[in-house]
Amino acid sequence: MSQPSQRPEFPVHLLSSPAMIEACRERDFARIFTLARRAGMHNSLIARLCDMTASRVGEVISGTRQLRDMAVIERVSDGLRIPGHMLGLARRDWESASADPTAPTVDIAPAASGLVPTLPGADLDSILAVAAGPKLSPSTVRALHSSIEDYWRRDDEHGGEVLRPAVVGQLRYVVDLIKETGEGEYRRNLYGVAAELARLTGWTYFDARQYSQARTYFTEALHLAKAVDDRPFMANVLACMSLQATYEERPADAVALSTAAQDCARRQGATPRVMSMLSMREAFAHASMSNRSAAHSALAEAHTCFERISDQDPDPAWVSYFDETKLIVDTGIARGRLGEAEAAEPLVEEALRREPRGNHRGRAFHSFWLARIQLQRGNLDQACDTAASSLELASVVESERVSGHLREFHQQLAPFRKEPAAVAFETQLRATLR
Template identity: 30%
Template sequence: MTGHEPPTALPRELLERPDVRAALATHDFGTVFYVARSEAGISYSMIAAECGIKPERVGTLAKGNGRVTTFEKIVCIADTFRIPGHMVGLAPRPWETPRDGSAGAAPRREFLKASAAASLAVGLPELSRPSTGGQVGSDLPEKLRQRTARLRRLDDVLGGGDTYRTYLGEYQATRSLLRHRAYAEETGRGLLSVLAEQAQQAGWAAFDGGRHAEARGLYEASRKAAVDAGDAELAGNALAFLAYQGLRGDRQARQDAVQTAARSCATVGPDAAPGVRALLYERLAWAHAVAGQADETERALEAAHGALAEADGEPQPDWAAWVDETELQIMSGRCWTELRLPLRAVPVLEAALGRYDDSHARDKALYLSWLADSYLTAGEVEQAAAVTGRALNLSTGVASVRPRERLAPVLQRLGAHQALPAVAEVLEMARS
């Protein structure tokens, strides 16, 4: 840690205590507050002031009643007590010093990402969702949908290792509400639709963080909730997520994933929002590409571009609104890379990634891995090494398993050319 600790910093010996470590792993900050006062002499009023929590709320949490689930509060508490990020499911905090004692704190990009994420979370309403009580108001589903959309922006700058617990907490809170509260039939359908959306969000974070069993369970729960809600678009998207995950398997699993992706498109039908159809068709194209089906890939990409052209400025569901022409171009380049068509892939990926901001570090690192792959296939080894170096730099500190997984085969192929200085340098970077 740094040499300038705040007065609320917990001593290392307390942070390493088994009971405190267990509490931090489950975000049981009540235990942390109690230990901070009883063992470190930090008053509840000081904790309240530093964490931006009402003093009575701190006392309530310390008695074991209630939980802290919002991203902004988790970040604030971690920084207040100087709790290393890995202990609470966050990326390394800006003030952390590398464990090997080398100079410097976390890279500036990590600080900017954490700051951006916190600013996105600021202002989220603390919705009242008690487990018992009167009937839920008809406006709650829309409020929850807006909250879910705002939290989705965290995925732009953070990996699933950082966001999973937050997204899962939102899903669990809505599921509890559905089980224990009373509501009108239409409100219930709206809540089920939100639940399906939240399950997909949590499932994606689990997948990105390497929690593949949890991801599948959440995707399946999402599909059931969407079907029960009569929300064909979200039901189709749940199938698309299941297909995307299935592509990690063997040949039979990939063939099954293609069929699942095709079902996702059929589920939403031709009358779905253009952005939704574009998203599902691009995922179908990806499934065909991974399965080595070039003609089918081309047809699915054409369908995706055609659907996106129909959008014409009309509002789209927030969970599909990120799909634009740049994203489709990147997906096209990815597909052509998988199909070993580098002369088609490279120009498209270079142009699209030139417009892609480095603040989206995880995604850009992933996309650069396909560009590096295509350069290698084309025999441009030094260019592949340069692009791989950019991807490695971007992926440093990102709480996602996918960039390194994607870069591993590229680095292995580069190993055959390690006599080249540019390649030797990037291989050394990967080992450090």
């Protein structure tokens, strides 16, 4: 009986070569594929391993096509067994501790209780100065919650990628605190903090379009919230996963996740604000399927729930972002997804007028949607001008999600490429998103 052939991989000496290290650092896939060919891999083999076509590999090598989508970059890393850190990714699932001696490593001991999950690999082993050991008190928990609020604020201003090592470091710190804390209210509170940090980490990966890593951390957040039966927060994580499913063009999964989120939240009597946010996620999911009636039904439910909000509601801190401005802009985006540009445009414009200037990523994202809606209405010059404003905001925030949307807008300009407004936008795009 013949032995199965060994999976072809880059030779170790090639992975450690200066040429490969530089090519990976710059994400120069033309050079990466060329080096792979010199190592004995032909185009069809590279294509098969990376779930691409041989012709696309050839286009990348010739320079006529570039790889920017994070899902494709992850497939190249996984297919060619290039360690994640070489391409600016997190440690891949297939990497072992001995796979690359230069790669960052993490060793988190399992919890004695068996409830604390083993966390995915982080890029830095130590972020916080915790040499003195854990000293748990009410002020500790308050400080941890305050730091999470600060992380979200900075995520809005700068994007999450630069914050991720610190967030993961704090997550590891909290997990260590849980291991050393007995049963009781402190332990429950720490589980809540850890769940929020895991969701934030997942969000930073989602915003960078690194979807497999995002799912890993969202799953960890679910496990942590489940350990203390925090169903509203579990619903919040499911809503994040629903939104990601729309980006991965899995609309049926997006609908299922959004409805599961609502069911989960109802079982613990979630507040109207939480239910409004979750209904909006369902509206997005239906809109991505172009299911007009279901989307409008979910939008109506979101607005009905929002009208029931009271100042006395015990809203969790993580849903405070879902205010009237967010309700308005999300309604506009959902209707824009449905092709209802005339109704959508004034909603997104109104939200942008209200939105804080410091929320760079949010304003860039919403400006993109306004530009797309204006283009739907045939207002080319106005759409390009709005997209240029989005591009200016995108240049100061690390968000591959926003950058990807702006590249999509550029593709939508294909029928108008010779028009002055489209030419000007393309020039600015190339200068800004290199």
